[in-house]
Amino acid sequence: MTLSSMTGFARSHGASGSYAWSWEIKSVNAKGLELRLRLPPGLDAVEVAVRGRAAEMLSRGNVYATLTVNREGIAPVVRINQPVLNAFIDAVGNLVGKVDAEKPRLDGLLGLKGVIDVADAEESADEKAAAEEAIVTGFVAALKGLADMRRHEGAAIAKILGTRLDEMAALAARADAAPGRQADAIKKRLADQVAVLLEASNRFDPDRLHQEAILLATKADIREELDRLAAHIAQARKLMAGGGAIGRRLDFLSQELNRETNTLCSKSNDVELTNIGLELKSVVEQFREQVQNLE
Structure with a gap:
């Protein structure tokens, strides 16, 4: 077996379905092994698997791992938050006759914060599970690159x-x-x-x-x-x-x-x-x- 340093850097990237992801990993000296993860919202499920792989391949070092994920080729879904819009309309109705102002226009109401939600189209559970598996596999690939450099x-x-x-x-x-x-x-x-x-x-x-x-x-x-x-x-x-x-x-x-x-x-x-x-x-x-x- 060869010796390994505790310092290194590696990247990996890939895609699964509509998901495009990339890992960036770096490590520095430490008394023990500590993995510090930065994951996007909604992908906390990969954390346990990722930590397990890191413990299998590394013994010491402060390891910083950052995951970036984008969904590509997905048309955004625009939704009107009807309860919020109704609340604004009621508030405006209560002010009629009390304030000398023009009547509200539709574009003005839709521009109010919280009235419109823009989100990605919902994915199936199978698509997300496949993406999570691919992301963990990509993390292992980045870890191997890090270990090679070390x-x-x-x-x-x-x-x-x-x-x-x-x-x-x-x-x-x-x-x-x-x-x-x-x-x-x-x-x-x-x-x-x-x-x-x-x-x-x-x-x-x-x-x-x-x-x-x-x-x-x-x-x-x-x-x-x-x-x-x-x-x-x-x-x-x-x-x-x-x-x-x-x-x-x-x-x-x-x-x-x-x-x-x-x-x-x-x-x-x-x-x-x-x-x-x-x-x-x-x-x-x-x-x-x-x-x-x-x-």
Whole structure:
């Protein structure tokens, strides 16, 4: 399975009987899956089916879907709202003799709001049901287009993530091989610091200082952090090779990578190791930013 981004865009359109419809779908990053629909009046029946299809094909993302529907080739039906017209006529009759005005004309009465209703011809239940089925099928087609675009972007993100993992592994190897983390270098550094303290005052106990130096040397060792970094990098590669909706798990791994990098920087007492740690921190952050786009 390939990786998928959470961002994408797709359209589909078609016709069924007198209905002409079009879908426009776009998706952006989100923690979960949320489908936001905009449907024309009278077509609420498609919502349940549409939501079900979206849940089957997508795992994460804010998905915005807009449906536009027109009825073509249908002559409009003009109806006179007789109760409203009668109410206007009665009102005018009550004013006769009270107001100096011309008698109302037919075109004036028909122009009053609510007197005339213009609507599409009523369709049969079978025609509407067929149109609703075609609209749902069109939504599935648009979803497939959206999923294809998300997979295409996911493949590009996977290449970037692979490069970042390679950079992390190279930096970890540099840190492992850095002269400053070798036992002899740490021993010499601590010995020099102890000598400076002894020269500054004769109140320090040499044996006690030696014990503290050994403790500090143990705490300064970054072997454990390097091993955990290697394990997290290997796990990330394994997840990416498996594909699927792994965005949340990679996000967790990026947090763990960042934690180990911070510890490495805090334990480093060598300029080269500190610089490597800062570079590693930057690469881990770039990795995390890209992971935020994955499904």
